[in-house]
Amino acid sequence: MIELKHISKTYNRDSAAAVTALDDISLSLPEKSFTVVVGSNGSGKSTLLNVLAGTVRPDAGTILINGKDVTSLPDYKRSRWIARIFQNPLLGTSPELTVLENFRLASLRTQPKKFIIGTGDKFKKLVKEKINVLGLGLENKLDQPMGTLSGGQRQALTLLMAVMPGQMNAATGDGPGILLMDEPTAALDPKTSALILDISGRIINEFELTVLFVTHHLKDALNYGNRILSMSGGKIDLDLDQLAKSKLTLPEVYEWFE
Amino acid sequence: MNFYLTAVLLGLGFASLALGIFISMRIFNIPDITTDGSFTFGGAITAILLVNHVSLPVIFLAAFFGGAATGAITGFIHTKLKVNALLSGILVMTALYSINLAVMQRSNIPLMEVSSVFSSFKLFQNELTQQFFVLIIFVILIWQLISWMLKTDFGLAMRATGNNESMIRALGVNSNRMKIIGLGLANGLTALSGFLITQIQGFADINMGIGIVILGLGSVMIGEIFSKTFRIRSIAIQLAFVIAGSIVFRLLLAFALSIGIDAIYLKLVVALFVLTIVSIPNLKLSRD
Numbered sequence: 001m002i003e004l005k006h007i008s009k010t011y012n013r014d015s016a017a018a019v020t021a022l023d024d025i026s027l028s029l030p031e032k033s034f035t036v037v038v039g040s041n042g043s044g045k046s047t048l049l050n051v052l053a054g055t056v057r058p059d060a061g062t063i064l065i066n067g068k069d070v071t072s073l074p075d076y077k078r079s080r081w082i083a084r085i086f087q088n089p090l091l092g093t094s095p096e097l098t099v100l101e102n103f104r105l106a107s108l109r110t111q112p113k114k115f116i117i118g119t120g121d122k123f124k125k126l127v128k129e130k131i132n133v134l135g136l137g138l139e140n141k142l143d144q145p146m147g148t149l150s151g152g153q154r155q156a157l158t159l160l161m162a163v164m165p166g167q168m169n170a171a172t173g174d175g176p177g178i179l180l181m182d183e184p185t186a187a188l189d190p191k192t193s194a195l196i197l198d199i200s201g202r203i204i205n206e207f208e209l210t211v212l213f214v215t216h217h218l219k220d221a222l223n224y225g226n227r228i229l230s231m232s233g234g235k236i237d238l239d240l241d242q243l244a245k246s247k248l249t250l251p252e253v254y255e256w257f258e
Numbered sequence: 259m260n261f262y263l264t265a266v267l268l269g270l271g272f273a274s275l276a277l278g279i280f281i282s283m284r285i286f287n288i289p290d291i292t293t294d295g296s297f298t299f300g301g302a303i304t305a306i307l308l309v310n311h312v313s314l315p316v317i318f319l320a321a322f323f324g325g326a327a328t329g330a331i332t333g334f335i336h337t338k339l340k341v342n343a344l345l346s347g348i349l350v351m352t353a354l355y356s357i358n359l360a361v362m363q364r365s366n367i368p369l370m371e372v373s374s375v376f377s378s379f380k381l382f383q384n385e386l387t388q389q390f391f392v393l394i395i396f397v398i399l400i401w402q403l404i405s406w407m408l409k410t411d412f413g414l415a416m417r418a419t420g421n422n423e424s425m426i427r428a429l430g431v432n433s434n435r436m437k438i439i440g441l442g443l444a445n446g447l448t449a450l451s452g453f454l455i456t457q458i459q460g461f462a463d464i465n466m467g468i469g470i471v472i473l474g475l476g477s478v479m480i481g482e483i484f485s486k487t488f489r490i491r492s493i494a495i496q497l498a499f500v501i502a503g504s505i506v507f508r509l510l511l512a513f514a515l516s517i518g519i520d521a522i523y524l525k526l527v528v529a530l531f532v533l534t535i536v537s538i539p540n541l542k543l544s545r546d
Contacts, residue, residue, distance in 0.1 A: 079430040094418040
């Protein structure tokens with residue numbers, strides 16, 4: 001459960017160039033919900049995501065995750081609950097580390113990184129099995145630097161890295177994981193986009209993630225998720241539940257942007 | 259022949275510094291000028307403690323942690339006070355000049371008649387052979403230790419910090435803390451070079467660190483040329499090539515001196531030499 005209470009954020013507050021990105025937003029995202037956010041550029045979608053992730057500090061308001069006030073926690077401390085998929089497919093992985101080493105770091109998301117070598121055969125086997133599911137043949141490239149893979153491949157692996165075992169699961173008391181996706185397919189070709197969305201769907205279902213999905217693809221906005229928010233000027237204009245969302249048509253959504 | 263052997267010895271002595279530059283420059287993408295000061299700091303600590311007959315292991319640790327502290331301060335200024343990395347290094351380097359003078363109490367400390375790391379356990383009669391032996395063991399140990407460290411979970415997090423900061427923060431690592439530790443380690447290694455070089459040359463001098471960062475940079479770049487040529491991905495072998503780069507660099511300088519270049523122009527030669535290795539790849543690119 002994520003709760004945002006009266007969140008406001010203004011960039012360049014004391015100058016003539018002040019921009020209100022979030023204007024007194026209150027929102028609650030129940031566990032295992034899948035919320036899609038649409039809105040034109042500058043509507044505050046990305047700021048909303050960044051405020052949740054902790055990379056942007058709100059000027060006012062509180063953020064609760066599973067009832068815990070995390071407003072003053074920096075991004076790297078919120079990572080125990082929150083995984084992110086960035087718009088730039090290269091931002092989710094480290095290019096000079098191998099695929100295996102990237103997965104090793106991802107598997108330690110909620111744990112300290114110690115002076116032990118954890119990329120042994122046992123871990124390799126585990127990652128291999130994980131990657132096999134993608135069907136991209138990447139399981140044979142574990143020892144290659146991540147930077148040698150394409151953007152689409154890296155985005156697919158970033159998704160898998162978000163749900164490495166031993167993290168964000170109910171058993172550790174951290175509750176179901178939260179996945180923030182900021183236009184994850186914006187930089188990818190249509191075929192790869194479809195693949196990434198397909199993998200996302202599978203992972204979200206399997207791991208019962210709570211999802212906030214920002215997109216400019218209105219078709220995707222209609223096809224995915226069980227709730228849709230439309231933002232403009234830092235406010236939430238529309239908030240439709242599953243039933244209302246299922247009745248939406250593409251022309252109607254286009255009209256929001258008129 | 260001894261002329262070139264001395265160059266090899268210096269190359270080994272500066273290997274630790276080259277590894278330090280590899281960490282700050284290549285792993286964290288931070289051009290860390292603190293090096294000029296932390297190298298001298300390591301030398302100053304070594305000299306003053308040696309003449310006061312402090313035991314070598316204590317001197318070794320004092321030099322390392324002294325250097326590490328200077329790097330950590332640069333890291334702190336850069337990450338917490340949000341000062342540009344280059345300027346942070348210049349500030350600490352400048353401040354260190356006074357600190358080094360204060361530590362040494364004068365601008366030069368000769369190490370006559372004091373036992374050094376090379377004389378404490380005598381295995382070879384020939385002084386150069388003895389130095390070579392001690393340095394080789396030292397460099398291999400440091401190389402193994404850093405190689406291992408960079409393969410651990412902590413080391414991976416360190417490498418990812420310089421590589422992709424948003425990713426590593428999203429994976430729960432405080433990247434600022436990591437930079438402070440990383441610059442600390444880099445300058446600790448640099449100070450260890452100060453520890454060794456002081457004992458190789460038999461004195462510490464307040465100006466011994468001037469332009470030393472370029473030396474490390476040149477070594478790292480020569481190492482990278484090797485790594486690229488042989489398509490090396492293993493971090494351990496990359497580091498070994500950086501050490502080799504440090505030796506090659508010293509040999510090239512020895513060669514320059516042997517063909518009659520005046521020692522006055524040595525730093526000019528160093529600068530031109532590093533400029534050459536930095537610019538060659540760019541020139542190749544623009545021709546395509």
